Amino acid sequence: MANEMEFRTCPITGKKVYATTQNLMWINAVTAVVFILIGGIMALLVALTRWPAVHLLSPEWFYKALTAHGLNMLIFWIIFFEVAGLYFGSSVVLNSRLAAPKVAWLAYILMLVGSILVDVMVFTDNATVMFSSYVPLQAHPLYYLGIILFAVGALTACGIFFGTLAIAKADKTYEGSLPLFTFGLSAAAIIAVFTLACGAIIYIPTFLWSLGVIKNLDPAMYRLLFWGLGHSSQQINVTAMVSIWYLLGALTVGAKPVNEKICRTAFVLYILFINLASEHHLLTDPTLSPAHKVFNTSYFLYLAVLASMIHALAIPMAVEVAQRKKGYTKGLFEWLTKAPWGEPGFPAMIFSLLIFGFIGGITGVVYGTEQLSIKSHNTWAMTGHFHATVVGGTTLAFMGLTYYVIPLIFRREIIGKKWASAQPYVYAAGMILLILGMAGAGTLGSPRRHWDVTFADSIIPFSFDPTVLLFTTIAALGGILAAVGGAMYVGVSVLSVFLGRKLAPNEAKLVY
Amino acid sequence: MPITSPETYWWKPADKQEKIWITVAIIWCLILFTMMPLWHFVGGQNPSVEPMKIRPDDFEKVASAFIEKYKVGEEAGIPVVKPPDGADVYLKGQMWNWVPILELKKGVNYKFHISSVDLMHGFGLQPLNMNFQIVPGHDNILNLTPSTSGTFHIICNEFCGVGHHTMVGKIVVKD
Numbered sequence A: 001m002a003n004e005m006e007f008r009t010c011p012i013t014g015k016k017v018y019a020t021t022q023n024l025m026w027i028n029a030v031t032a033v034v035f036i037l038i039g040g041i042m043a044l045l046v047a048l049t050r051w052p053a054v055h056l057l058s059p060e061w062f063y064k065a066l067t068a069h070g071l072n073m074l075i076f077w078i079i080f081f082e083v084a085g086l087y088f089g090s091s092v093v094l095n096s097r098l099a100a101p102k103v104a105w106l107a108y109i110l111m112l113v114g115s116i117l118v119d120v121m122v123f124t125d126n127a128t129v130m131f132s133s134y135v136p137l138q139a140h141p142l143y144y145l146g147i148i149l150f151a152v153g154a155l156t157a158c159g160i161f162f163g164t165l166a167i168a169k170a171d172k173t174y175e176g177s178l179p180l181f182t183f184g185l186s187a188a189a190i191i192a193v194f195t196l197a198c199g200a201i202i203y204i205p206t207f208l209w210s211l212g213v214i215k216n217l218d219p220a221m222y223r224l225l226f227w228g229l230g231h232s233s234q235q236i237n238v239t240a241m242v243s244i245w246y247l248l249g250a251l252t253v254g255a256k257p258v259n260e261k262i263c264r265t266a267f268v269l270y271i272l273f274i275n276l277a278s279e280h281h282l283l284t285d286p287t288l289s290p291a292h293k294v295f296n297t298s299y300f301l302y303l304a305v306l307a308s309m310i311h312a313l314a315i316p317m318a319v320e321v322a323q324r325k326k327g328y329t330k331g332l333f334e335w336l337t338k339a340p341w342g343e344p345g346f347p348a349m350i351f352s353l354l355i356f357g358f359i360g361g362i363t364g365v366v367y368g369t370e371q372l373s374i375k376s377h378n379t380w381a382m383t384g385h386f387h388a389t390v391v392g393g394t395t396l397a398f399m400g401l402t403y404y405v406i407p408l409i410f411r412r413e414i415i416g417k418k419w420a421s422a423q424p425y426v427y428a429a430g431m432i433l434l435i436l437g438m439a440g441a442g443t444l445g446s447p448r449r450h451w452d453v454t455f456a457d458s459i460i461p462f463s464f465d466p467t468v469l470l471f472t473t474i475a476a477l478g479g480i481l482a483a484v485g486g487a488m489y490v491g492v493s494v495l496s497v498f499l500g501r502k503l504a505p506n507e508a509k510l511v512y
Numbered sequence B: 001m002p003i004t005s006p007e008t009y010w011w012k013p014a015d016k017q018e019k020i021w022i023t024v025a026i027i028w029c030l031i032l033f034t035m036m037p038l039w040h041f042v043g044g045q046n047p048s049v050e051p052m053k054i055r056p057d058d059f060e061k062v063a064s065a066f067i068e069k070y071k072v073g074e075e076a077g078i079p080v081v082k083p084p085d086g087a088d089v090y091l092k093g094q095m096w097n098w099v100p101i102l103e104l105k106k107g108v109n110y111k112f113h114i115s116s117v118d119l120m121h122g123f124g125l126q127p128l129n130m131n132f133q134i135v136p137g138h139d140n141i142l143n144l145t146p147s148t149s150g151t152f153h154i155i156c157n158e159f160c161g162v163g164h165h166t167m168v169g170k171i172v173v174k175d
Ligand code: HEM
Pocket: A040, A043, A044, A046, A047, A050, A066, A067, A069, A070, A071, A073, A074, A077, A078, A130, A131, A132, A383, A387, A390, A391, A395, A434, A447, A448, A449, A450, A478, A479, A480, A482, A483, A486
């Protein structure tokens, strides 16, 4: 293990990069990419099975692959990447050594063991329960144990983040307030602590129940607490993604937040109001009272939405101001047309913002109302909604950032720069088609988590309006395109990290 | 840069354009904020408003009694039931059927009790596309008045095991 005090200075940002931080970021990010590869293969298999023209997998394999897809993408890919981001946002951005690197390695090992345990259980037919594992559907005890180990590891990583903030403050490695990026990540980490606490409250009894120690668990209580975990963790993703938008704006066009007060206040709104929105998963459940539902949908949701609306102005505004300063002042939009569209970070940020904001945000606000939830709950439209938020939004932002982390932090030259530049376009185009297909089919009633929308094997015959099949085909074609985009991402990043030319200590490589 | 500390004191007043945008956003949020309760009270198309617990074996008993009392036939091995006007209707989700098949009258209000006797199921009424989560141990109570006649199907849209995609039920509404 590297010496804790060893560091180099980044030629572009002037930041101190400690060797321990760099190694930990490397291992977490590389692991994340392995999981997006597994999740991506499952995505393609699932998308091709849902398409009646191909109907690839058997029902057993389909439900197994769908469980694996949800877990490997939503939990493992996203959270390993976020842990790398937390170490970057605390140690590198603040010029500080990382708090307790050995504990950070322990966190990594816990997360890795947990995720391998989960995947082994899923692929050996011991946990075909979907990532939500709704009680009383039961998985093997080791499945729940895997999730618990993973969560403990992730919580430890949040602890390392806060510890590093404290060290940086004590060592005075920065002056004044926290940088905005780190401020945003702190908001994410605070939400993470609440989220993982909900996770512990629900997964520990469920683990005991699977062992037979506890006899009965109320399925409705499980759903409430599960979404305390499941939805709030999406807010971690949103908050991390918005922080990355600010960062990508800075890396690609030198954008500076125009008003720090406004941006920071918006992050605080996320911390305060977003967790209670979790209950919108239960709007069609027989458990919450109407007063509760009305209060939840009318009050808390919209203050978090307001925060996103604020970022939706602040980020394009920062980009416009930076571009106009460079002299792109002709007409209303020269700042946008002359933006670095050929550099992967810029289109990744813009598409992430548009897909998240327009498609994800609008569908989210619509489906999150008490009455329209009836029209969308458990349909494919819901799957469309969260592919806009967590895939078109978060995942695409993470992908864009990777192309800068590799040269700046891992010191390797990108192999296949053209592929990297094209990747956000391919992925975004595929995702938009996939989402529109899912939303269209779902609006006509097509269910999520379903092997056969033609209902060929049911004893009571039923078939949908044929338009459903049209939308399903659009979704499948979009899914194939997105899978190509995903493969381009994995290909470029794996090749570059392992085989890319090592950059000399003060060689600066940013421009594509 | 968002990765450097702000150079100066940053608690600065917002710019005019920022103020306009935030004001518009807040007004929009306030409209939504008032629409939610308003629509709940004037719209009358709400999800279950009577949260109630019922043990799965108790639900099985009342549902069986209901089926026995009003059974008028059988289709594909599933009982067909025609409840009297205004009766309480029991619909049971089980792996992988919705029991019974119901025959209802147009324009009559029925109080539906829907629950599961095993796993979670998802009630999906087609082609209207109305969806409710069906949770074992809890009674999803809905006041429904069929306003069109015809045949409706209930699919299952919550994963309930390997036969999930074969789970289809039926409601026939007559004039
Ligand atoms: C190539 C890219 C992707 C494609 C083609 C794709 C496609 C799909 C499809 C077809 C489904 C199945 C819907 C159903 O039958 O209900 C699905 C579900 C899902 N996907 Fe993706 N997806 C992709 C990427 C991602 C990513 C990056 C994430 C998360 C970061 C993600 C998260 C999920 C989740 C959470 C589910 C729900 C699983 C469940 O219902 O239990 N997907 N996806």
